[in-house]
Amino acid sequence: MSEKYGKLQQQFLCCYPVNKMAWSTVKLPLSWEEQQELMAATCGHPLNRRYPVRRSYLEAFLKQLMHLLKDQEDVHDDVYSNLCVRMGEGPGSGTSYAYKHYLMGPGAHITLRESNSFVSEGTTGLCTWEAALALADYVLQHPDLVRGKNVVELGAGAGLLGILLKLPALELKVGQVLLTDGSEPCVQLMRENIALNFNDKELAQEQEQEEEQQEVEKPQAEQLDWDSVSEFPWKCHAETDLLLAADVIYDDSQFDALLGALDYFYTRRGGQLETLLASTVRNVDTLHKFMAQLGIHGYKVTPCANVSACASHFCRDHTAAVQIISIRR
Template sequence: MEAREAAAEADGAVAEPDVLTDFQRWFFTMSRLKSFNWKFVENDLQRNKSSEIISEILKQTCLHPLCRSFPPSVRYRRLFLSELIRLEAAGCDPLDELYDALGEVVGEAEGSECYKSYFLPCGGAVSLLEKVALISEGTTGLVTWEAALYLAEWALDHREFFSDRTVLELGSGVGLTGVAICRSCRPRRFVFSDCHAAVLQALRDNVRLNGLDGRAAPAVSVRRLDWTTATEDELREVGADVVIAADVVYDPDVAHSLVELLRLVLTRSSPPPAVLVCCAVRNPQTYGGFRRQLESRGIQPEVLDGAVSHVFPYDRLSHMELIRLTAADGLQV
């Protein structure tokens, strides 16, 4: 092992333990296959004339206990194993366990759902049942989006912001951000919310899947919250110290309803909660409209700059903006 790592460093490659960790993280989040360091595997096979590296990758991915309980999609596993076979065939003798793994996945039927697992710095993973398609059952809320991952990373860097506080998440989707906060940041209470029936069911399933049943700290609940009809009484019942939302600004009509709800949140509590909204700015015009609506309703957005720790693998090309919202002095409903 030491000889292989020394050779890798001499070649300017990443040391093997890092490569294996990356393969595991990318595999369980179903990252694009071109993200993987296949060149390292190819070089290792040619240098050592041994399939040991393939065997180690299998142990960290398709043969890992997490894959038995929460497997990525059938198609994804099939493509992943096919790439390993392509490299192995060119570099060393056939590895029986590799072909056995492919034979097993070939016999599985493809479904509309799959699991994605996101490893946490504190140990363990957030495993979520998500839809394979980006849009399903009339909503985009059944998959994890980049802003949810970014906000979770920010939370992991600022755990004290959530510690021993009541947190309300708007538009929770399948639950990545909230589950990560519950598992790592010690909130006193966490309220997941959404309004789409299928999303709410997925949320309940994923909350239970990750052992957040409300019987142990933190106290966790999932509730329906419609931004167009939410009342002061509903918000008072939650009693949030912190309100968060990620990837919720994607449509001008939705943005208008969100702004009105945020105005209610900021003006009907004393002291008002801390409010964070994280957005992947895919459409500058839509996002700019959201910012203008905030300011026209007396809500001041403050951009929280600074890098976040890269905990989860995802496309970081999108421009992310995390803003903290406060009510202008003297703002009244």
């Protein structure tokens, strides 16, 4: 990680909104070397060279940088060349997928291929949502919640949370991790993202994992619609100790299916199961409706920490509050 431009680097690589980036860390005027260092930390970063961020994002970033440097006589060639050359080669606005890199600390990062649209191929799950980042943060701050547990994630989308649980650099010591989603394109994308983070030798080296990487148990990804949870071949998987779900409470037409799935798990595991559910507070009524349903189904709900107040491992803009609850029965 760049010492001087670490925050900008982290933000650039995960496509944090350009207008909210830590531009105050750029002390003007920038010397030739400082411009070079800034470009190497962002556009020239090896992760971005190998798996580029969205071209429209790169363009917006470089335009903002040029604007910042507008009063300087010397603008480094790297800025111009990136603007001219990279814009011609990265994924364009017509391309529906690009990469994001989530840096979590020295040697720990996740690279995900994600859709450039919030909704595509009939699902909202092909990109990472704020609630998944918040729940990932919460887990990183409370690693005891996951240590030694066999985890199933419901509605896992692009796969960030489950991949994080098994990332060797984080040493979370989680048991088996099964990522599930009802959408087939999501499952395909999760599998691709698992391979990207656990099989790609160059990325593994970036994560300082080298040879022992081969030994790492990876998360698995399977299609699971909440409506057909009882038909899933559970006997091929370890008993579930912990359910995770992020941003799955937005459509009340799915509540019965989700509650049915929870009932199935809790009946199998009795008191041995906890669920951590993270929800972005968009519509308070929708959330209340789901909470009321949980009560009717005999669940005990405990609110977890105020996540927006937590120190974040991720670049989250905290504009939307995220509520995390623990569910037991």
